[in-house]
Amino acid sequence: MSYQTIELRKSTPSIGAEISGVDLSQPLGNQQFQEVHDALMDRLVIFFRDQKLSVEQHMDFGRRFGKLHMHPASPDVLPDHPEVLVIKADDKAKYIAGEDWHSDVSCDPEPPMGSILYLTEVPPDGGGDTMFANMYLAYEALSEPIRKLLDGLTAIHDGEKYYRGRYANDDRGKTYPRAEHPIVRTHPATGKKCLFVNRSFTTRIVGLRKTESDAILEMLCRHVETPEFCMRFKWQPNSVAFWDNRCAQHHALWDYYPNKRYGHRVTICGDKPY
Numbered sequence: 001m002s003y004q005t006i007e008l009r010k011s012t013p014s015i016g017a018e019i020s021g022v023d024l025s026q027p028l029g030n031q032q033f034q035e036v037h038d039a040l041m042d043r044l045v046i047f048f049r050d051q052k053l054s055v056e057q058h059m060d061f062g063r064r065f066g067k068l069h070m071h072p073a074s075p076d077v078l079p080d081h082p083e084v085l086v087i088k089a090d091d092k093a094k095y096i097a098g099e100d101w102h103s104d105v106s107c108d109p110e111p112p113m114g115s116i117l118y119l120t121e122v123p124p125d126g127g128g129d130t131m132f133a134n135m136y137l138a139y140e141a142l143s144e145p146i147r148k149l150l151d152g153l154t155a156i157h158d159g160e161k162y163y164r165g166r167y168a169n170d171d172r173g174k175t176y177p178r179a180e181h182p183i184v185r186t187h188p189a190t191g192k193k194c195l196f197v198n199r200s201f202t203t204r205i206v207g208l209r210k211t212e213s214d215a216i217l218e219m220l221c222r223h224v225e226t227p228e229f230c231m232r233f234k235w236q237p238n239s240v241a242f243w244d245n246r247c248a249q250h251h252a253l254w255d256y257y258p259n260k261r262y263g264h265r266v267t268i269c270g271d272k273p274y
């Protein structure tokens, strides 16, 4: 793919690219928007360094790609901007967002298309990388008999599994989203097939015995973590990561306790997987 208004450097052959030549605080012109979009479709996650974004500018960049998504469970949002998730950890943290492999809020009937994370503070001694994995490659690397088996199957993604009791708030009486999605989904923009089950939310393959479902899900979740499908992003203050939740999974590493890491995330609505 060739670009006129941005420069792109691949992070690994499998996934990711660092993009330069873009100031995300300014409205993107049509060609630059199209090239950023194409880079995201091609690389699944794209990174920008040295960005200075107000909350409004961050939201405006997100809105260029679609309506902003409201998180169904997290209390960690900005008081005046509930669409903005606060991603933070310090010496008082009991949890961090995204500590296991996942696709954001895949328990929603229409899971988010993408997420844009902007970190302004990173741990002083390193750590706090985010890992990303390519779910097209994960699907393509399965043997044909397994691909055939999975192609017709659906699975339950249940917010209960990940959200119940997780946050400081008392969540008795609260319900979390739950949805049934194809195990192999077709990306609506690229038309390619990708694996769509993850450790954080997927609980059961529909129509299989529990033992069968557990074994296959465990096999798939391990397969997703194959190092060749993955990359690891090293944050700096004012870096932005924009990932496509439909075809990539990610995992935030918490190896920096008690140090502080802080940022904001906006999330873009998606559509029903097919």
Ligand SMILES: O=C(O)CCC(=O)C(=O)O
Pocket (backbone or CB within 6 Å): 087, 097, 098, 099, 104, 115, 117, 128, 129, 130, 250, 251, 252, 253, 265
């Ligand atoms: O903090 C990170 O690097 C990612 C957090 C995460 O998993 C998320 O925002 O979904």
